[in-house]
Amino acid sequence: MIEIKNLQFGYSRKGAPLFSDFSLSLSAGQVVGLLGKNGAGKSTLIYLMAGLLTPDAGQVMLRGVDVRRRLPSTLADVFVVPEEFELPSMSLNRYVAVNAPFYPRFSMEALKSYLDIFEMDGAMPLKSMSMGQRKKSFICFALASGTSLLLLDEPTNGLDIPSKSQFRKAIAQSMTDERTIVVSTHQVRDIDTLLDHVVIVDRSQVLLDAGVREIGQRLTFGSEVVPDALYVQSTPLGPVTVSPNLSGLETPIDMELLFNAALTQPARMKELFTRK
Amino acid sequence: MKDNVFSARRFLNVLRKEIAVNGRTLLLLALGLYMGLTIVMTFGNMMFSHSFEIPVTLLANVVVYCIAAFVFSIMASMAFSGLKTRGGRVDLLMMPATALEKVLVQALVYGVAGVLVFLLCAQLADLTRIGLMNLLVPTAEIPGPINFLAFPYNYAFGVSNYDARISFGTMLTMALAASMATYFMGAVLMPRYTWLKMMVVMQAVDIVIFVVLILCGRWMNATWLHYITDVNHVDGVGWFFTVLAIVQAVVCAVLAYVFFKRKDVVTRSVL
Numbered sequence: 001m002i003e004i005k006n007l008q009f010g011y012s013r014k015g016a017p018l019f020s021d022f023s024l025s026l027s028a029g030q031v032v033g034l035l036g037k038n039g040a041g042k043s044t045l046i047y048l049m050a051g052l053l054t055p056d057a058g059q060v061m062l063r064g065v066d067v068r069r070r071l072p073s074t075l076a077d078v079f080v081v082p083e084e085f086e087l088p089s090m091s092l093n094r095y096v097a098v099n100a101p102f103y104p105r106f107s108m109e110a111l112k113s114y115l116d117i118f119e120m121d122g123a124m125p126l127k128s129m130s131m132g133q134r135k136k137s138f139i140c141f142a143l144a145s146g147t148s149l150l151l152l153d154e155p156t157n158g159l160d161i162p163s164k165s166q167f168r169k170a171i172a173q174s175m176t177d178e179r180t181i182v183v184s185t186h187q188v189r190d191i192d193t194l195l196d197h198v199v200i201v202d203r204s205q206v207l208l209d210a211g212v213r214e215i216g217q218r219l220t221f222g223s224e225v226v227p228d229a230l231y232v233q234s235t236p237l238g239p240v241t242v243s244p245n246l247s248g249l250e251t252p253i254d255m256e257l258l259f260n261a262a263l264t265q266p267a268r269m270k271e272l273f274t275r276k
Numbered sequence: 277m278k279d280n281v282f283s284a285r286r287f288l289n290v291l292r293k294e295i296a297v298n299g300r301t302l303l304l305l306a307l308g309l310y311m312g313l314t315i316v317m318t319f320g321n322m323m324f325s326h327s328f329e330i331p332v333t334l335l336a337n338v339v340v341y342c343i344a345a346f347v348f349s350i351m352a353s354m355a356f357s358g359l360k361t362r363g364g365r366v367d368l369l370m371m372p373a374t375a376l377e378k379v380l381v382q383a384l385v386y387g388v389a390g391v392l393v394f395l396l397c398a399q400l401a402d403l404t405r406i407g408l409m410n411l412l413v414p415t416a417e418i419p420g421p422i423n424f425l426a427f428p429y430n431y432a433f434g435v436s437n438y439d440a441r442i443s444f445g446t447m448l449t450m451a452l453a454a455s456m457a458t459y460f461m462g463a464v465l466m467p468r469y470t471w472l473k474m475m476v477v478m479q480a481v482d483i484v485i486f487v488v489l490i491l492c493g494r495w496m497n498a499t500w501l502h503y504i505t506d507v508n509h510v511d512g513v514g515w516f517f518t519v520l521a522i523v524q525a526v527v528c529a530v531l532a533y534v535f536f537k538r539k540d541v542v543t544r545s546v547l
Contacts (some may be wrong), residue, residue, distance in 0.1 A: 010544075011542065011544050012544070047541050047542070050366075052366065052369055052370070052540060052541035053541060053542065054538070054540055054542050070369070070374075070375070070376055071280050071374075072280065072281075072283070072286060072372045072373055073280070073372075075370055075371065075372035075373070076372035078370070079370070080366055080370055082362070082363060083365050084361075084362055084363045085366065085367070086363035086364050086367065088297040089300070090296065090297075094296065097293060098296045098297075099293065100294045100369060101289045101375070102286075102289060102372040103293075103372065113518070138383065169482060222351070236515040
């Protein structure tokens, strides 16, 4: 679906590039969590996947087409919800009327359904909405656009707790076999139940690129401290650990622990996930 | 393949979106322009209606064209307002249309339509002037409606004997087009405070050109100065600068497209 090949990119010509010989491949029909520390390059990767940045080397291909060419057919198949966005002074209904014609697979029925989930009113002026309301409106439009690739950068920032639950419901409802949703976030707990695939990046390296099922089969998350644990974290309730899963049975995943384990033990993580 | 260059349907969608998003602001600006021109023309008529040395119509045309040059550069600078912020850049660059369609819409709205709206406002302001003058100072000399389009084309530039007399209107039109295209290009390169920055850049360029010409004049023993100030050559010089303006307009318009096509959501440092 989307192929990133040997990507090289940096904001400054001096110093090390943000991405060097970076490769990644994402399939259709998945909700992908793009996780990483602040400054790891998550937003930059989102922009590169959308064709909003020109790589110094390498390519980002969506269904075999270089996204940087910004062909209308490609742009009509990708939607970005950036962390900071602007909406014009008009009602949501008017915004939809003006923008929907650009997206051939846009669905008014789907939009109404998402607006109902978020309890939003399409007639309300966008400028009079709070930041959270504007975000929910924009997310509704993005989901209803019907694009194959949906890129969301920190989508739950600014959403209250009930809205985060509504967000999860809307994402789950919008998924199809043809669609890939990439959610870049550092608030993993907001989306951990949604994810089919996890990508953890740090300093131009992919620390983890695996499906949730595979993660659950290769790792176990618990409170038992074992000698070969990848990661041990002390909590007021006692230690919590990430260890190799010797049973082979799928276990529930703790995304925060997974993230910390990948950052602290990248070599072991890589070795575990390349082992057959 | 052609669909990846230009589509009339997409062009209209982009145009519709631009008008929906910015139409209200542009309408208010047009209203302000009309009111400003009305005040200037009415005041000018009052001040100079008894002056036989300066014809009111000539003065009105000169003032309106000076205001036009100023307003056109500001209008061209207002293009690509979406590039001012990161969110706006994402919206504009991700809009499913080609770069050509997006640039043409900006040129149409902030170039062609802007000029037409200015001329319309000028004519309406002139008619309002007549009404206001008849109301306020009915004894004053109140010239009839002024045709602002005809004025520059009634004056020829040059006194040569052959037919290639270039009209002042042609020169003025090309100069305005060149100015607008330059500011239009500036709107892509420097989306924030475009007009101010481009003013500084163009003044600097003008100073450099002026200094170079003076130095060249000294080296060539000022022959070229005598040449261009000779009345028999003024016509040719007029054509030369007109063609130069056309080239400037075309080059800047093309560069605006090229720079926009290469635009990224985040500007990277050159160093």
